[in-house]
Amino acid sequence: MNADISEHDRSTRFRLDVAYQGSDFAGWSRQPGLRTVQGVLEEAIATSFGGFIGRPALVVAGRTDAGVHAVGQVTHLDLSPDALDRLARQRGGRADPAGALARRTNGVLGTYSDVAVTRASVAPAGFDARFGALWRRYEYRVADLVAGRNPLQRANTAWVPTALDLDAMNDAAAVLLGLHDFGAYCKPREGATTIRTLLDFSWRRDEDRVLRADVRADAFCHSMVRSLVGATVAVGGGRLSIAEVVRLRDGATRDDAYAVMPARGLTFMEVAYPPDDQLAERAALTRARRSLFPQFAQTEDVE
Secondary structure: OOOOOOOOOOOEEEEEEEEEOHHHOOOOOOOOOOOOHHHHHHHHHHHHOOOOOOOOOOEEOOOOOOOOEEEEEEEEEEEOHHHHHHHHOOOOOOOOHHHHHHHHHHHHHOOOOOEEEEEEEEOOOOOOOOOOOOEEEEEEEEEOOOOOOOHHHOOOOEEOOOOOOHHHHHHHHHOOOEEEEOHHHOOOOOOOOOEEEEEEEEEEEOOOOOEEEEEEEOOOOOOHHHHHHHHHHHHHOOOOOHHHHHHHHHHOOOOOOOOOOOHHHEEEEEEEOOOHHHHHHHHHHHHHHHHHOHHHOOOOOOO
16 A cells, blocks of 8 residues: 555545434534534444544534434545444444444434434445535425424424415415525525525425425525525415515515524425536535635535
8 A cells, every 4th residue: 555645545435314303402513512413423433433433524415503303414424444444343344334334323322312324325436425415405394273283293393373375385485496695584694605596495285284395405504494484484474475575585685574483393304416427526616616706605504
């Protein structure tokens, strides 16, 4: 082995698909003194190796805010050849090192943990959970007077004490689609753009009559989904007009015309990546755009 080849260059990248109930987490990102999804997962992975690898560094597709849930979060980590050899010594580890990594991690987390690795795989060449993503998708759940209150759903469903007009909410959602400056629907962050492309936004009632919003965009700025949901819920409740939704969209200035919905109703559902032979190109393009034009970078701020 060439001595000039770094340990990172010889590492193996793993993709981990992750689900979590966000109620008791202070968001995804590691924070001193707080319980976070990243912190708990990194500690579990380190413990599963008996401290041999130190604390791993997970890279995530979308950083979720405190109280937000996920069923389709994606993250990656790099393991050294020595760590890979330790995985190979586990039952079935030589044939399926990713499966061994998931089993070990979930074993440390425990059977009834509020976070779990749902799938693990050796990542294809060029894969980057963060920079390689094409889009992210969220779902928001709202129970109104039509649906009624179900205590079993209190962790992942927001409650609105009125009957909401589904058609009006969909009409309002439709005028928000496309490329816009969503400054009126994002919490401002210094140095971060609020320009996004909203690819899908629609509402439906499920079999329990709970309202579900499907929201998909290239990336999201801080509190964007909960703000979009808040505006359309205000329309559905007769407190905001569609003309006002458009005025806010075009003015790109945040005000108190609507209430931002609580985090409990929001779930990170899915992230999409290009075909394997385009992964490296996509990640390189995203990195270059953020480096050259940071003021226009499509960053995935916390949601």
